[in-house]
Each structure stands twice: as structure tokens, then as C-alpha cells.
Amino acid sequence: MPEQSNDYRVVVFGAGGVGKSSLVLRFVKGTFRESYIPTIEDTYRQVISCDKSICTLQITDTTGSHQFPAMQRLSISKGHAFILVYSITSRQSLEELKPIYEQICQIKGDVENIPIMLVGNKNDENQNREVDSSEGEAMAKKWKCAFMETSAKLNHNVKELFQELLNLEKRRTVSLQIDGKKSKQQKRKEKLKGKCVVM
């Protein structure tokens, strides 16, 4: 029986079509597809290390629409960390994150201790960019969360996104590396490479 309380739950939110599922599938399965299949709610499990022992990382990919508010509330209350995704090709998608962020604040209260990553996806589509990365950074600063730009398509910053998110967890040591022996140096190097800014 998998120990429920031992699970580390990450929930991915964002408007429909910004690439939530693509990021998750790229991370979990290493695949990418061009076609768009709307998501209702999927959860993927992976073994990670947590406080020097093994635990399960649960990544919940959610629907972009607001069809199921009750489901959204439930995932927030059960989640330990959150990824808020917008597409750099759509300003609207960044706007749509606001109510979700507010709801997380409302349900979780003190969000400063909760790992949250704001993600601008599709940064391979620079020619269609509507949101400058500085705008994303500014928003993240306001929300007191971390920020990153990614491309699920080109597999850019995807693994880093998840690793950095786990690094933000201060209440326990969670890491994608099962042996948990990743050196500090290595991490820093990744951070630089990934242009990750932790606010």
C-alpha cells in the first residue's frame, strides 16, 4: 500500500493550451506531441528522495477551464507545491493565473513557505512573444515565488523546473535524485544554465 502521507504532491495550474500537460509529459515520459488533447485531471507518480528516504512525487496535471471549481479547490488543499504556467505567446494566459494564485493564497494562507514556480512556457516561440521575461519576473516578485521560462517542445528547462521547485521546499529535503547525493555545485550550475531566478 503506497503511504499517502509520504507523497509529495505538486499541482500544475494554468489556462488551457499553455503547455501544462506537455511540460508534465516531457518530464515524466520524455515525449512531446503537437496535437492538443484537453486535460481533465491526470496524476503521474515518480519515486524521489525525501529526507534521505524514498517517497513518491505526485504530479497532478489539471484542466485549464474553470469547469470544475470543486476539483480545483481540492487539488489546492491537498497540494504541497504548485507550478503556475502561462504561455509567453499569450498575455491573457498570464492574466488568467491571477485568480488561481489568489485562491492558493486563500486556501493555503501563508504562501511564503509554499514552493510555487511561475513558468512562462513556449519560449521557443520567440517570434510570437507577448510577455517579456522581465514581466514574468516582476509578477513572480510580486507573488513572492520563483520564475522560469521553459519549452516543453525543445525540452528546455523542464527537468530544472521540477528540481528547482523541490529545492524551494524548506520543510523537508526533497530531490529528484533518489540517492540524494547531488552536489550543491551541480545544482548551482544547473541554476545558471536554466536562467532560473529565485526571488
Add this chain to the structure above:
Amino acid sequence: MKPLEKLLKKPGSHLPARPAAAPGPGQGSGPGPRRQSLSRSPASPEEPAGPAGPQPGSEGRWLELRPPEAPLRSPDEPSPGGDRDRELPSPEPPPAARCCCGCAPAAPAPPERLLAALLERLPAGGAHGRGCGAGRGPSLPWCILDGVTFVLAAGSPPPHWEEGAGLRRKHAVLAVLLHFLETYKGLLQEEESAGKVIKELYLLIMKDTSLYHDLEDEILKLHQLVETVELKVADETPPPNKQVKPLFRHFRRIDSCLQTRVAFRGSDEIFCRVYMPDHSYVTIRSRLSASVQDILASVTEKLQYSEEQSAREDALILVTMASSGEKAVLQPSEECVFTTLGINSHLFACTRDTFDSLVPLPEEIQVVPGDTEIHRAEPEEIANHLTAFHWELFRCIHELEFVDYVFHGERGRRETANLELLLQRCSEVQHWVGTELLLCESLGKRAHLLKKLIKIAAICKQNQDMLSFYAIVIGLNNAAISRLRLTWEKLPGKFKNLFRKFENLTDPCRNHKTYREVLAKMKPPLIPFVPLILKDLTFLHEGSKTLLDGLVNVEKLHCIAEKVRTIRKYRSRPLCLELEASPSQLQTKAYVRQLRVIDNQNLLFELSYKLEPGSQ
């Protein structure tokens, strides 16, 4: 095996020779008995040894089907339709030729002659005009429903507009058609071929209207009916977009559970989780009637299996797994699987070589005893909400679902989703009773709850909700509950006696004589114990062939139709209970409508032994 399941065993499964075990990997469930919506109790080897297991003496207690070879017209057999409609206008035929519906027995006949006879027997003129609108009026001869049953059973298309017929004949055909539409209603949306026949017929009739002014009334009615059925007759476009009423399996939703239930059709959508061996899951959105193949295609697409991968040996298979770990492979061609799953069963997609390593999801219910709503709410509130909900579920079942459930196999696969959901609920209530009791740690509290449950059963009975009543009594009779000697001893004598009476009422001896007598005295509206109706229908169906040498066994179809008519009678009046809409009432309502139960008999026994180790 639990009593209810025995009661409900599908055609053929009462033959002792049939292996009862679920099919193993690779074998699939094939054309054999359909999976029950009821969760299964574990196979005997997994049952705890000792006195706690179901007593062998009670084996077969519920299974008193007459032997299948017993002829239907055997006069000395008690009529299975003991609760039949006593108000039937037809005179009682001589006992030797008695059919359970009380109609004059009809000789077997070939389908065409039968149809002609049916049309012959219809009254001329507009006598049926009013009857059709209501559909239940006595002006329509009883044989029409039989005719529909016959059409169903024989699998032939509905009656055709015949050449050379006079006005009377056309009246008759219209009457049949109207009645057919009235009976089928929304179901026709799901049936392309039937819809086509009706469409053809309708167009033919419309062409003739100018010739027969006398038929105006009927034609107008036909027009309306065809419209309500949403058969797009004028053009070839498919029916307009239906309102989506997704069924959330394993999603507990306060908002949707408080709404009045409406009937589900095969084209409705369902959201359902499909799990992977590591308990990852994807939620798929599919038609309720989707085939296993369709479901697997959605999962494969979601998980981005490459085509080459799925074409190879390690293509995905779909498996159902109960909370006890019992699992079965579903065949790719199987349809409408969602409503046949057990209460806490889940769908798994895996490759053949991972089948053996599949483990059930962790038990959803916290075994930590916490006070649930049942301890707070008044027994009347809970009973009334049970009745109200079960009435909704009962009302959602189309009459033909009962027929299709038993005739399954003889006709093509039809949707019986609403009936299956009710059966699922029935089993849920049984397990709920046990779960709630076994989550009470203190003896005093347990005895108090036992008393409350008996009270709830009593009020359900008063409400004429025999479904909830039966389910609670069966639930209290579960071996994991009945072995709690200390708890039962603490029950006041008055309640002990009351429960003894209830056991007596649900005693299946002499073909459920006591229950049938009580039911016969009740006036509609009432909720019958539906599994027993299915047992009767199964008996009727298995007792004789539908077609013999090309002749239709009319008597059999009469009997089936009569049984279905009793259901119509039960629902002929609305059931209204006075339920407040106060916040606490809404809380009770939500609780009653989404019970959390343990359906794993092993776990129930485990809890039972922990509470009273030395009992019995």
C-alpha cells in the same frame, strides 16, 4: 458470495456446474455472465477461516429460482408475479391455462401473424387517442407493451405501414407506432436503426395525411412525439447537441450530488479515471457506452504511446480491480463498462506482463473512527433522504432496461446504465451499514447506531421504500456484523423483536412469499426491491425459449410485459416527501448521496474481529 449477488445471478449462472471464479488474465469474461455491478466478496480461499465466514447453511438461501426446465404454464407452481396488478381488467382465465399476467394465453405464432393479430385487436376509431398521450391509459390494449417486448425480443424492426389497409388498419398502425414512441422516448436517440425505421414510417405517413383527414389527431400526436424524441426527421443531420450531464465516477462532488438525478443514456459523457500499475492515472472523458477498445485508445493517446508500441505485444489491456485485489481483464469489444464496476473498483490499463503485479489502490476510507453524519442526523432525516434519492434513481430506469437486462445476449448489447447504477447503489447501502457500524469503536456507540439503523429501516419501510429497507436488513445480516454478539446483546428487546420481524419479511422462503404479500398491499408510489424483480424476470426468461422453430413464445412475452407493467404501476404516482432545505438537511442529503463505504469483505471482517475478538 453475498446473498444479494446470489439473488441476482445472471442467466445460466445458477447452474451448479458453472465455475464462479472471475476469469483470469487472458481469458477475459467473454460471453459468460455479465459482471455484476455489485462488488464481489472474495473467493472462498481468501475468506477468514472459522465461524466468521458465511455459514454454509445459508448457501442458496436466496436462490430459489424454479428449475429452468419447469414449464411456464405449470399450474401448480406459484406465480412469480405474486405482487401482480390486481386491478387488471381482464378476467381470470381458467387455472390450467393461466399465464401470470392474467391475459388469455396466446398460442405461439410466427412474427408476421402476430403483428397482424396485434393490429386486428386494436380498437377502431380514436379510442386510443387520449390513451397514447398518457401512455398509461387503460384504453390501449395490454398487448401493446407485449408487442413491444416481442419486437425487442425477436430483434425485428417495428411494425411496417402495410399496403392495402383500410382506415381502421392505419389507425391501428398509428396506435402501435405512437405507443412504441411513447415507450421508447429518449432511448430512440441511442438506436440508429430503430430511429431510421420510424423516420421512414413517419415520412410515409406524412405523405398520406392529405388522404386521411380522420387521422389528423394521431398524426399531430406523432409529430409531437417524434419531436420530443429529437429524431431529426426533416434532414439527415444528427440529433442536436445534447446537454452534457457528465457522470463523475470516483469524483465526489457536493455540487452535483445535490441535484436531482436524471436518466443517463449511452451517449452521455462520463469522466473516469484509468490507473496505471504505479497508480498514476489519467482522467478520460468518454461516452457512457464506449467500448473497452475506445477507452484504451483514449488512454493510449493521452500517454502518447506510439502506434508501433501499441501494435506490438505490449499493447494495453483494460482491467477492473476491486478493493480486495480481485481483478479481471475486460474484452476489447465490451461496452458500457463504467456502470458495471463494483463500488470501490477501479479501471487499470496495463500491459499483459504487468497484469500479475497490479495491486489495488489504498483503501480510500480512513479507518480512523470519526463521527460521520449518521451520528448527528435524526433517523427520520436519513431515511427520508434515502427514500428520496432511491426514488430518483428508480425513476431514471427506463422500463425497457429491465427487459434488456435479462434478455441481454439474446438481443444486441443495450444500455442498462440506470438499472446498473441502482443495483450499484443497493450494494453500496448494504456496505454502508456495515462500514458505519464497524467504524464505531465503543460498544455503547455501536449498539446505539445499530438501534438507529433499525429505526431507519423501519421508516424506509413506512415510506414504502422497500429497496432501502431490504438493503439495510441485508447489510445488518452481513456476517461481519451479525457476529458482533456484544453489540446485538445491548440492543433493547423491542428492537431485537423489530429486527426479527424484518428478517422474517425479507426471508426468501417460498419464493419471498412474505415480502410479496406486503408489497401487494401497498399502493403506489413505492420502491420495490429491484433485485427481486430481476430475479423474477430472469426466471421467466430462462424458463422458456423466446423463439421456437420460428414461432414466438407469446405467453412468455406476455408474462415479461406483465412484470414490467407492475413496475409502471409502482411509479404511476409521484413520491413526495417533505424535506426541508435547511443547511443541516442539505448536509444530510449530501452525506446520504455519496456514501463512503468499505466494500472489501476481508477488511470488514478484520475490523469486526478487532472490535469483538471473542464474539460468537
